[in-house]
Amino acid sequence: MAKRKTAYVCSDCGAEFPRWQGQCGECKAWNTISEFVVSPATTPGRATSGYAGQTQAKIERLDSIDLQALPRFSSGFKELDRVLGGGIVPGAAMLIGGSPGAGKSTLLLQVMCEMAKSSAALYVTGEESLQQVALRASRLGLPDDKLMMLAETNVESICNLALSNKPKIMVIDSIQVMHVADVQSAPGSVSQVRESAAYLTRFAKQQHIAMFIVGHVTKEGNLAGPKVLEHCIDSSMMLEGESDSRYRTLRSQKNRFGAVNELGVFAMTEKGLKEVSNPSAIFLSRGEQQSPGSSVMVIWEGTRPLLVEIQALVDYSQMSNPRRIAVGLEQNRLAMLLAVLHRHGNVQMNDQDVFVNVVGGVKVAETSADLALLLAMVSSFRNRALPRELIVFGEVGLAGEIRPVPNGTERIIEAAKHGFKRAIVPKANAPKQAIPGLQVIPVAQLSQALDALE
Numbered sequence: 001m002a003k004r005k006t007a008y009v010c011s012d013c014g015a016e017f018p019r020w021q022g023q024c025g026e027c028k029a030w031n032t033i034s035e036f037v038v039s040p041a042t043t044p045g046r047a048t049s050g051y052a053g054q055t056q057a058k059i060e061r062l063d064s065i066d067l068q069a070l071p072r073f074s075s076g077f078k079e080l081d082r083v084l085g086g087g088i089v090p091g092a093a094m095l096i097g098g099s100p101g102a103g104k105s106t107l108l109l110q111v112m113c114e115m116a117k118s119s120a121a122l123y124v125t126g127e128e129s130l131q132q133v134a135l136r137a138s139r140l141g142l143p144d145d146k147l148m149m150l151a152e153t154n155v156e157s158i159c160n161l162a163l164s165n166k167p168k169i170m171v172i173d174s175i176q177v178m179h180v181a182d183v184q185s186a187p188g189s190v191s192q193v194r195e196s197a198a199y200l201t202r203f204a205k206q207q208h209i210a211m212f213i214v215g216h217v218t219k220e221g222n223l224a225g226p227k228v229l230e231h232c233i234d235s236s237m238m239l240e241g242e243s244d245s246r247y248r249t250l251r252s253q254k255n256r257f258g259a260v261n262e263l264g265v266f267a268m269t270e271k272g273l274k275e276v277s278n279p280s281a282i283f284l285s286r287g288e289q290q291s292p293g294s295s296v297m298v299i300w301e302g303t304r305p306l307l308v309e310i311q312a313l314v315d316y317s318q319m320s321n322p323r324r325i326a327v328g329l330e331q332n333r334l335a336m337l338l339a340v341l342h343r344h345g346n347v348q349m350n351d352q353d354v355f356v357n358v359v360g361g362v363k364v365a366e367t368s369a370d371l372a373l374l375l376a377m378v379s380s381f382r383n384r385a386l387p388r389e390l391i392v393f394g395e396v397g398l399a400g401e402i403r404p405v406p407n408g409t410e411r412i413i414e415a416a417k418h419g420f421k422r423a424i425v426p427k428a429n430a431p432k433q434a435i436p437g438l439q440v441i442p443v444a445q446l447s448q449a450l451d452a453l454e
Contacts, residue, residue, distance in 0.1 A: 008021075072086055082264055314352045374396060
């Protein structure tokens with residue numbers, strides 16, 4: 001009999017080690033290395049041996065492949081279709097993660113009940129009983145007369161049952177409780193998650209079944225399980241939302257069929273998740289009076305502009321080392337912009353505490369928020385509110401220059417739709433034709449932007 005090999009794998013980065021150790025040598029995480037037994041490739045009934053009814057692959061020439069054979073179909077939710085790149089692709093394996101209570105199962109149950117009206121749909125639950133899922137569907141008022149349900153955790157059994165029912169779309173809830181019979185480890189371990197995901201992904205592609213796979217997240221907010229799980233699937237999405245907020249954001253982190261960093265916004269109601277068609281109106285729910293330290297910027301999320309409010313509080317520090325705290329923005333970039341403001345704007349905040357926050361829990365990763373952040377800090381420092389109808393965006397360089405950002409014209413048009421009257425934008429992003437009702441102020445240097453506030 002072939003000897004079994006023992007491996008030690010980090011659940012965060014997927015790195016393998018010959019023996020157990022407390023800290024991962026690759027990602028430097030503690031207590032993330034777990035042991036699992038690698039079965040030899042010649043073992044009968046191995047997970048890679050395939051399921052019943054597996055077809056033999058054949059070689060095809062690239063120009064002979066029919067591109068129209070796999071058209072997209074809608075999930076019934078425009079926001080979900082947007083995040084997926086325009087709809088669901090048959091044969092795609094899609095991973096959706098999120099913290100407990102975010103609404104992953106609720107969203108997928110709504111999608112499956114809607115899809116079941118016109119196509120065969122199978123919902124596989126491993127964490128809940130069929131009665132629990134049925135009670136949720138009844139509470140949400142969903143049509144439950146067409147959706148096929150299965151309570152099973154064995155991957156081989158799930159695939160064999162799916163072959164006989166031939167669904168068009170499937171949901172696996174969740175990958176952490178699934179197991180392959182020939183892998184000698186507990187469900188949720190590194191080896192079980194890896195083999196189960198690979199088995200299900202291969203089944204979905206060969207049978208052209210769209211498959212949603214639910215994944216858990218760690219306490220740090222990252223997807224639980226080995227990193228190879230993210231490499232197996234076609235698209236990875238995270239459903240995020242604060243516990244005290246009714247809004248949920250679905251963000252694409254990987255997508256082989258569309259743009260990454262696409263954003264969909266939902267609202268949690270008594271009847272489940274509802275789409276938010278105009279998310280800018282949520283993030284711009286400001287008070288009647290404009291306060292110092294507040295500015296509005298236009299960020300680009302995937303394929304659409306999004307208006308969000310950024311707030312800054314600058315106050316005299318009682319400590320020798322003033323605090324610099326950023327929520328929703330990069331901490332190091334805040335320190336860099338303060339240095340640029342001092343050198344090229346002649347505004348010194350060395351003895352001031354600086355707190356900045358993006359309203360609504362939005363996380364801004366692009367550099368178009370630089371100029372809006374600087375003007376918000378200057379507004380708070382001088383205790384002078386910015387005009388309510390002012391919109392700002394632009395990247396700020398170390399030499400004090402205002403650099404252009406992608407999709408500048410589309411951002412300005414979106415601001416005009418929401419009733420803004422003035423816009424301070426990079427000179428290279430100024431539109432060639434005037435936009436009715438909007439005064440565009442192009443600036444090339446930080447000093448020009450500060451003068452525009454006078």
